[in-house]
Amino acid sequence: MNNKISTLSRCLIGTTLTLTTLFSWSTSATLAQSMRNRENIIAERIATLQQSEKRWIEVDLSEQKLTAWEGSNKLYTLTVSTGKSATPTITGTFTVQSKHVSGRMRGPGYNVPSVPYIMYFSGGYAIHGAYWHNRFGTPVSHGCVNLRVSEAEKVFQWASVGTPVIVHR
Incomplete structure (x- = not known):
């Protein structure tokens, strides 16, 4: 056996x-x-x-930071809120799969209308704006990477479908 x-x-x-x-x-x-x-x-x-010279996004869960890169050039670093311990943000290498200026996000324990600047990178996991909290720097999400709305717009405008997203601790 x-x-x-x-x-x-x-x-x-x-x-x-x-x-x-x-x-x-x-x-x-x-x-x-x-x-x-x-x-x-x-x-x-x-x-x-x-x-490379490619644009790519790094999400550091331990620092609660998102960094936009072009090759080895760091363009900017933003404070995020990622998944809390009960609903952690996944780690790994991904790409932006789709972009939506606005959409409803729902799942167990949440149903949020008009979520701004959504960039899905793996299934229901996304980088997006969050207007419903101001706890950036603290893991509070259901697994997504939350940004202030103005910062989410900046990343949304800069990135395209296919942009690599690296999420790590």
């Missing part, structure tokens, strides 16, 4: 963590290695972008 499961794990790259969790094979060393691999991928992507 172990041989069949290990073969299955090799075939299902990306689901190994799920299988190990499901069957209680996971160790803290395995989880730590997975996190290091993810951090290495993010670091490599940042290094690649810095060697």
Whole structure:
């Protein structure tokens, strides 16, 4: 049985963590290695972008900052509010998938009309303006990256669909 499961794990790259969790094979060393691999991928992507002339967005969750870059040139850094511990902002490398000047955002525990300057980067995760709070610098969102409305407009006008978004701790 172990041989069949290990073969299955090799075939299902990306689901190994799920299988190990499901069957209680996971160790803290395995989880730590997975996190290091993810951090290495993010670091490599940042290094690649810095060697280019591309526009890209960096979101630093530990600092609650969004930085707009052109290659290795830092254009500006803004204070954001990202996901609270119960609804964290995902980390990884993404791209702006779609842009909307305004839209309704809803989910468990929230239903907000007229959210300004939305840039979706992964599923329901987005960078957008927030007119309903002034707690920037503190994680308070349901997973999105909140900016002051005027700053969200600035990023929205600067970025385009396809702009890389790097979110890390």
